[in-house]
Amino acid sequence: MENFEFYNPVKILFGKDQLKQLPGQIDKDQKVLLIYGGGSIFKNGVYNQVKSALDGYQVLEFGGIEPNPHYETAMRAVELIKAEKVDFLLAVGGGSVIDATKFIAAAALYEGEDPWHILSRRKEVKAALPFGVVLTLPATGSEMNNGAVVSRVETQEKFAFSSPNTFPQFSVLLPDAAGTLPKRQVANGIVDAFAHVLEQYLTYPANAPLQDRFAESILQTLVEVAPAVYANPADYNAMSTLMWCATMALNGLIGSGVPDDWATHLIGHELTVLHGLDHGQTLAVVFPGIFRVLKEEKKAKLLQYGARVWGIREGSEEERAEAAINRTEEFFRSLDVKTKLSEYYIPEETIEVIAQRFESRRWTAIGDRGLVTPDVVRKVLAIQYK
Ligand code: NZQ
Ligand code: ZN
Numbered sequence: 001m002e003n004f005e006f007y008n009p010v011k012i013l014f015g016k017d018q019l020k021q022l023p024g025q026i027d028k029d030q031k032v033l034l035i036y037g038g039g040s041i042f043k044n045g046v047y048n049q050v051k052s053a054l055d056g057y058q059v060l061e062f063g064g065i066e067p068n069p070h071y072e073t074a075m076r077a078v079e080l081i082k083a084e085k086v087d088f089l090l091a092v093g094g095g096s097v098i099d100a101t102k103f104i105a106a107a108a109l110y111e112g113e114d115p116w117h118i119l120s121r122r123k124e125v126k127a128a129l130p131f132g133v134v135l136t137l138p139a140t141g142s143e144m145n146n147g148a149v150v151s152r153v154e155t156q157e158k159f160a161f162s163s164p165n166t167f168p169q170f171s172v173l174l175p176d177a178a179g180t181l182p183k184r185q186v187a188n189g190i191v192d193a194f195a196h197v198l199e200q201y202l203t204y205p206a207n208a209p210l211q212d213r214f215a216e217s218i219l220q221t222l223v224e225v226a227p228a229v230y231a232n233p234a235d236y237n238a239m240s241t242l243m244w245c246a247t248m249a250l251n252g253l254i255g256s257g258v259p260d261d262w263a264t265h266l267i268g269h270e271l272t273v274l275h276g277l278d279h280g281q282t283l284a285v286v287f288p289g290i291f292r293v294l295k296e297e298k299k300a301k302l303l304q305y306g307a308r309v310w311g312i313r314e315g316s317e318e319e320r321a322e323a324a325i326n327r328t329e330e331f332f333r334s335l336d337v338k339t340k341l342s343e344y345y346i347p348e349e350t351i352e353v354i355a356q357r358f359e360s361r362r363w364t365a366i367g368d369r370g371l372v373t374p375d376v377v378r379k380v381l382a383i384q385y386k
Pocket of ligand 1: 036037038039040041044065066067068069093094095096097099136137138139140141142145147148149177178179180181182185188189192250265279
């Protein structure tokens with residue numbers, strides 16, 4: 001096991017009626033900016049619940065955060081915050097609203113030349129406004145971590161940042177509010193949580209048996225609960241299980257002391273920013289490709305994953321590794337998430353565009369052990385084309 005530091009200050013308030021606890025989390029004298037997306041919170045009643053919980057507070061609102069949130073929109077919120085002297089941000093929605101809020105919190109207090117550099121040049125975030133979260137969509141784990149991903153429309157770039165200053169102070173997790181999710185978003189959420197575990201687990205043996213078991217337990221639970229929650233997002237027990245899996249998949253716990261990868265995510269971000277694929281869709285395409293191209297390098301973990309998560313114990317190593325990859329892809333497809341680029345009508349030229357973007361950014365050896373070169377990116381996308 002590698003040396004590690006594990007720090008997570010996020011208070012979780014999970015379940016029905018937890019919005020009642022909101023006033024206890026935010027000082028009464030704080031001027032609050034409620035940040036939300038395209039309006040789902042009006043349909044599922046969360047807006048009204050939040051407003052009544054914040055009765056007596058001075059609350060301003062900023063709506064219209066897009067899925068895969070835009071830098072340009074976030075900067076408009078920053079202007080409002082500066083003009084109105086807002087003290088506290090409250091993100092209400094899914095990962096996009098939370099990520100936008102993290103960036104807004106950091107950009108509002110940024111003293112450098114241009115807040116875009118937080119994303120494009122990984123400039124240090126020395127301070128950020130405090131914020132809380134009300135989560136309505138299980139997927140990203142953003143509710144219990146300090147990372148965010150923001151896109152710039154102007155340049156078609158999607159970059160991540162993280163900072164010790166951008167953990168939420170608290171997150172209210174509402175499985176019942178997620179009952180109104182369209183199936184496509186439920187499927188995306190399952191794939192995203194599954195992928196987060198894989199990025200921190202499917203590397204190489206690192207003498208971390210407990211982390212492995214944590215990771216496998218989340219994967220097994222996702223496989224178990226997926227059919228029920230996909231069939232009926234309003235199944236409260238199934239949605240609660242999915243939501244807690246997604247939170248635990250990316251709150252730092254399973255990744256402590258182990259190697260990680262994230263190449264699948266980085267390739268996926270390009271597909272989103274160039275062609276508008278949902279984040280979950282990109283992962284369903286790229287993961288099977290990464291496994292296929294790096295099967296030898298990742299074989300030890302692929303065999304362990306196949307045996308412990310999918311019960312694959314028969315056959316040669318080659319056959320078992322293949323079976324583990326195929327089961328993963330079938331799992332994504334069982335949720336109606338397509339796994340081939342051509343199924344999303346992506347032109348073949350995009351493969352080269354993405355490989356060249358990686359080259360020009362000098363992302364020439366990413367992923368675990370630096371295995372993912374631009375040439376590997378080409379192979380991964382080509383193998384998942386048809
Ligand atoms: O915008 P509204 O109207 O709220 O609608 C949203 C949006 O259209 C809707 N939705 C949310 N809750 C709902 C609901 N619809 C009905 N009922 C509800 N209860 O769902 C749509 C998608 O929302 P979005 O927030 O975009 O989805 P998700 O949570 O999957 O977030 C995706 C973003 O998170 C980033 C992704 O790159 C992407 O930009 N990620 C963030 C991570 C992090 N911060 O740790 C890690 C991830 O790997 C990921 O990269
Ligand atoms: Zn993700």
